[in-house]
Amino acid sequence: MIARTLFDSDMELFRDTVRKFLAAEAAPLHEKWEAQKFVDRDFWLKAGEQGMLCPQMPEQYGGFGVDFRYNCIVDEEIGRSGLSGLTTFLMHSDIVCEYILHYGNERQKQHYLPKMVSGESIGALAMSEPGAGSDVKSIKTTAIDCGDHYLVNGSKTFITNGFCSDIVVVAVKTELNAGARGVSLLILESGMAGFDKGQKLNKAGGHACDTAELFFDDVKVPKENLLGEEGQGFYYLMSDLAQERLAVAVNGLAVAESVLEQTIDYVQQRKAFGKQVSSFQNTRFKIAEMSTEMSVARVYLDRCIELHLEGKLDGVEAAKLKLHITDLQCKAIDECVQLHGGYGYMWEYPVTRAWADSRAQRIYAGSNEIMKEIISREILAR
Numbered sequence: 001m002i003a004r005t006l007f008d009s010d011m012e013l014f015r016d017t018v019r020k021f022l023a024a025e026a027a028p029l030h031e032k033w034e035a036q037k038f039v040d041r042d043f044w045l046k047a048g049e050q051g052m053l054c055p056q057m058p059e060q061y062g063g064f065g066v067d068f069r070y071n072c073i074v075d076e077e078i079g080r081s082g083l084s085g086l087t088t089f090l091m092h093s094d095i096v097c098e099y100i101l102h103y104g105n106e107r108q109k110q111h112y113l114p115k116m117v118s119g120e121s122i123g124a125l126a127m128s129e130p131g132a133g134s135d136v137k138s139i140k141t142t143a144i145d146c147g148d149h150y151l152v153n154g155s156k157t158f159i160t161n162g163f164c165s166d167i168v169v170v171a172v173k174t175e176l177n178a179g180a181r182g183v184s185l186l187i188l189e190s191g192m193a194g195f196d197k198g199q200k201l202n203k204a205g206g207h208a209c210d211t212a213e214l215f216f217d218d219v220k221v222p223k224e225n226l227l228g229e230e231g232q233g234f235y236y237l238m239s240d241l242a243q244e245r246l247a248v249a250v251n252g253l254a255v256a257e258s259v260l261e262q263t264i265d266y267v268q269q270r271k272a273f274g275k276q277v278s279s280f281q282n283t284r285f286k287i288a289e290m291s292t293e294m295s296v297a298r299v300y301l302d303r304c305i306e307l308h309l310e311g312k313l314d315g316v317e318a319a320k321l322k323l324h325i326t327d328l329q330c331k332a333i334d335e336c337v338q339l340h341g342g343y344g345y346m347w348e349y350p351v352t353r354a355w356a357d358s359r360a361q362r363i364y365a366g367s368n369e370i371m372k373e374i375i376s377r378e379i380l381a382r
């Protein structure tokens with residue numbers, strides 16, 4: 001394994017704290033969270049106290065003002081721990097708060113960000129609708145200009161943190177027939193009249209991470225809740241998606257590496273035909289292949305994190321990374337299930353959960369087909 005050079009000793013201390021905190025405070029509760037389909041609010045507050053939420057946030061907004069590597073450490077440790085419900089934090093810390101930080105005015109930043117850092121306020125991002133997922137431009141949720149407020153109507157689906165959310169960055173149409181230029185971002189707050197949350201959706205995996213529908217029926221949203229400029233929402237979304245895709249990859253590779261480690265232990269213990277399963281050439285070759293692919297991916301991913309820290313990770317490279325890592329993750333975990341035999345299909349085995357949890361990685365944050373569109377468009381335009 002090529003030694004990683006990305007993190008200094010302070011960061012490794014932070015990693016150690018996060019790892020111990022997750023093992024002590026989250027692991028015992030994860031099954032309960034899976035059953036109720038959301039992470040307890042108390043735990044958000046505890047995670048906030050540990051500095052695990054939005055660590056990159058500047059100090060004037062309640063954060064530590066550290067760089068994105070601290071977010072990566074949290075994302076990796078969540079991936080490594082198998083506590084997939086906590087990917088709920090990725091959405092909050094790596095995605096939602098960034099929109100407010102990048103495009104919010106000073107009042108919005110002071111109002112929303114400190115509570116996101118402390119865990120008092122849970123954030124969600126609502127783009128997808130029943131009729132529009134990949135094609136964000138075709139959303140139907142409208143925000144009609146009524147002078148001092150917008151009147152919002154429509155619905156969203158598949159929204160991570162939707163059920164528990166206190167604030168939601170919602171993509172709306174402020175101009176109906178203007179395509180991308182008609183999309184704006186509004187901050188909606190839980191409790192606004194006409195803003196309702198649907199049931200927590202019944203997903204194939206990631207059960208502890210809440211995912212819900214949202215409904216807007218004549219919601220009066222003050223103009224001061226507009227994020228950035230009207231008509232710029234689509235461009236804000238496209239610009240910030242690079243960090244979202246990076247975070248998905250950071251978490252995804254950590255999950256895959258951890259599942260491979262567990263599988264190596266398993267095949268060394270399990271016997272068939274009087275031999276360890278690890279003694280079969282097929283097992284050894286599969287493990288060699290997966291380990292090689294993950295080592296290569298690790299170097300590529302760490303380089304992309306470095307590029308991101310330098311402000312140089314562009315949308316195409318982030319798309320390649322998301323495509324490559326999440327495909328690798330799903331393929332490798334499927335092989336690990338196979339090496340576990342029937343036990344690999346039993347819910348009490350972490351490999352089984354990881355298999356179910358990982359599948360969505362190829363769908364959200366832009367499906368992998370959309371990643372190929374983004375990549376090929378750039379190559380063929382040269």
Ligand SMILES: Cc1cc2nc3c(=O)[nH]c(=O)nc-3n(C[C@H](O)[C@H](O)[C@H](O)COP(=O)(O)OP(=O)(O)OC[C@H]3O[C@@H](n4cnc5c(N)ncnc54)[C@H](O)[C@@H]3O)c2cc1C
Nearest residue numbers: 125126127128132133134158159160360363364365367369
């Ligand atoms: C667990 C989970 C959490 C999610 N969290 C959120 C969230 O927090 N916020 C949010 O806004 N959304 C969220 N989503 C929604 C997610 O972003 C969408 O599901 C995704 O963008 C795909 O959209 P869709 O489901 O409408 O599929 P569709 O867009 O209908 O796509 C169906 C299929 O067609 C393919 N396809 C579509 N267009 C093209 C094309 N041009 N070329 C080739 N193939 C194409 C897709 O890749 C896919 O395979 C989440 C989804 C899941 C599963």
